[in-house]
Amino acid sequence: MSLVVYLAAALLALAAAVLFRRPRATTRNPLTVSTCMSITLGALVFVCSAPMTLAVVNDLTGVPNFGAPLTYGLLSAYSCSLLILLIHWRGGPPERVRRTVLRCVTAYGALIVVIVVLFVHADADVERLADLDTYYATTPFMREMTVLYLVGHGVATVVMCALCLKWLREVTGLLRTGLLLIMAGSAVDLVGFQLAKYTAVAARWAGGDLDFLSTSLAPPMASLAALLCSAGFTLPRLLPPARAHWRCLGDHRRLRPLWTRVRSVSVAPRPPGGWWQSPRQRLHWREVAIHDALLALAPYFDDGVRERVRDSAVRAGRSAHEARMTAEAAMLTDAARRAAAREQPLEPPSTYRLYATEVSDSSGLVELAHAVRQSPVSDTAREGTVRTSHGFNHG
Structure with a gap:
């Protein structure tokens, strides 16, 4: 007993x-x-x-x-x-x-x-x-x-x-x-x-x-x-x-593809603490770091890549929103590649605003991360980048 x-x-x-x-x-x-x-x-x-x-x-x-x-x-x-x-x-x-x-x-x-x-x-x-x-x-x-x-x-x-x-x-x-x-x-x-x-x-x-x-x-x-x-x-x-903790853990995990793609340009300071941080704290830091990276990559955004991939997605039967997210993922991946190669930012800089920066919660970043994981930059997009970049340099 x-x-x-x-x-x-x-x-x-x-x-x-x-x-x-x-x-x-x-x-x-x-x-x-x-x-x-x-x-x-x-x-x-x-x-x-x-x-x-x-x-x-x-x-x-x-x-x-x-x-x-x-x-x-x-x-x-x-x-x-x-x-x-x-x-x-x-x-x-x-x-x-x-x-x-x-x-x-x-x-x-x-x-x-x-x-x-x-x-x-x-x-x-x-x-x-x-x-x-x-x-x-x-x-x-x-x-x-x-x-x-x-x-x-x-x-x-x-x-x-x-x-x-x-x-x-x-x-x-x-x-x-x-x-x-x-x-x-x-x-x-x-x-x-x-x-x-x-x-x-x-x-x-x-x-x-x-x-x-x-x-x-x-x-x-x-x-x-x-x-x-x-x-x-x-x-x-x-x-x-x-x-709430479980949702934060899920969003933190779903943001991993996007974070992996842009982490090299993020300069957000890592907060004190380690694995004992709450899921909400870890998610918040990753969101801040990703937004910091997106700001750093903005000068490398190529509207030509985005428009080309978006038009291709629409022709493939994607909805307008799906096409937008796929195009943003391609443009972001191309920008991260060019920044890693230490290429010069595009002139004039793009004024395009990502969907992830238009929403207040983490849903936009999660959608962008999913698009990055599902649709890496194709050779066509990269060719478009080269042509657009040359056009900007000679314009």
């Missing part, structure tokens, strides 16, 4: 680390802070509830079953953090949010105090690492402590389900998906963890033995529930930037 809960704790800790990847920006966002706190507390609950951890805690403190109030207190804090997270996620007037959060903290803070007091007054000298709830189900004070932590966690779960169900009617997209995951996790928690615990404890009260529900079924169900809820909270926050 320890392996299962440790794995769940590791996955939760990883999710919190990803959300907390930029501490300065994170601490200014209450929603991100509450999300990280909830996931971190969930990970701590799993770590503390593992039998191996319980044995270490009991040995270090010298108190049999000291890990029980520690775990139940953390579970109550985790339940409170989930409600606080939903309150921040829902939003509203700051004063109302502050009052609601304070009420949650007060209620669950009192619950934690009561759990500790009950444990102090209970007679629980026999260490139980896996079946404490059922072993002490009929023991005064321990019985009440078990019921209280389950009720506190159950109230938080039911309230969370009710809020998600109400909010589900108002949202769409990723936020709706996140709410559905939270509700699925809450359902697993209610049925697989809480109902199993209640049933096992009630069986002990009735003189029966259904301990396997508490020791074998409840822990993995709790792990699954926590992972589903954490995915519901983090997915709407992580997926959009992940998609």
